[in-house]
Every structure is written in structure tokens, then in C-alpha cells.
Amino acid sequence: MVDALVTDAPELPGLDGRKMSKSYGNAIALGMTEDETAAAIRRARTDSDREIAYDPENRPGVAGLLATAALVQGRTPHEVAAEIGAAGSGALKRLTTEAVNEYLRPHRERRAALSSADAAAVLREGNARANAVADHTLDEVRAAMGMVY
Structure with a gap:
């Protein structure tokens, strides 16, 4: 059963298109604030092509951001790319930042409430x-064993 869960889990994309990993430095940590998340996404490498397209092989940075935004929005990377179109990497990074922060907002609120508790x-x-x-x-x-004295 555990093997089925592990193999069915999606490989999360990192901000650089590789698998998300703390050691790669391409991860969005759950403990990050909204500002820290925005800074990490802003640092993600993209390219100068204005037309945003999902092409993991030739444009891994753009593909990583598209996959991240798509994952948290429940969409496909192609749908996100089509929405952004020729707006460029800046628009992609803004959309990804907003999507990730919105997705993580309930987690962050719960974490803040728990950390402020005594x-x-x-x-x-x-x-x-x-x-x-x-x-x-x-x-x-004790009652079932007749040991109530």
C-alpha cells in the first residue's frame, strides 16, 4: 500500500524545472513567508522569449514555473502558458507567486495560530x-475483571 502511495505521488517541479529539492535550492519551503516565496520565484531563471510556452526540455525554468502554478491551481501547464501568452516572464512570475501564496495561505494561517499558542x-x-x-x-x-473493590 505504501509503495502505491509513493509511486502515485506527483514529482513536484522545482523553480528551475528539475525535481524540487532543498539541496538544489529550487524549492518553496512550507515555512516561507509570502515575501520569501515571492523572492524565491523572482530569482527563478527564465529566458528572454516573450511568448510563454511549456517546453521542459528547452525552457526548463519557464516550464518549472508553469508546472508549479498549474499544480497549485489544478490546471495544466499548457493552460497557464496560454493564459500568459506573450506577456513574458514577469507575468509568469507574478501569476506563479500569487497562485502559490494563495494555495499556501490556509497552511500559513494554521501554522501561525499553532506557533502562537502556549x-x-x-x-x-x-x-x-x-x-x-x-x-x-x-x-x-477493572469492572469486567471483577476487580472493583
Whole structure:
């Protein structure tokens, strides 16, 4: 089952067209802010051809940005390229930045809420709930075994 999940998972494109990897320096980390994400996308290498087209072999940087935008928007890279047309790499980078930041916004909000919570209080509350469940379970076990004194 795990093998099926791993083989069915899409290979995420990096900002340079290669597979996304922290070691390649082409990844968008989940912990990045919107500004950090925008800066990473702005640094992505593209080319001087104004017409945006999905061509992973000859235009890997453009293809990587198209694939990233398409992935987070639930579209194909060809659809994104057609939308941008002759607007150039600047428009591609703006669209990709907006799409990625919109996609990651709920994750970032949840992360901010969790990081601002008092960790000790969360642990105390969870511990109290776990102890209550454990106490109830032990009472049931003792009753079933006739060990209630």
C-alpha cells in the first residue's frame, strides 16, 4: 500500500524545472513567508522569449514555473502558458507567486495560530484529556475483571 502511495505521488517541479529539492535550492519551503516565496520565484531563471510556452526540455525554468502554478491551481501547464501568452516572464512570475501564496495561505494561517499558542498549555490540556480517557478505560477493565473493590 505504501509503495502505491509513493509511486502515485506527483514529482513536484522545482523553480528551475528539475525535481524540487532543498539541496538544489529550487524549492518553496512550507515555512516561507509570502515575501520569501515571492523572492524565491523572482530569482527563478527564465529566458528572454516573450511568448510563454511549456517546453521542459528547452525552457526548463519557464516550464518549472508553469508546472508549479498549474499544480497549485489544478490546471495544466499548457493552460497557464496560454493564459500568459506573450506577456513574458514577469507575468509568469507574478501569476506563479500569487497562485502559490494563495494555495499556501490556509497552511500559513494554521501554522501561525499553532506557533502562537502556549505549547505548555496545549500539552497540559492534552495530557488531562488522555488521563481522563485512560482512567475511564481502566475502570471498565477493572469492572469486567471483577476487580472493583
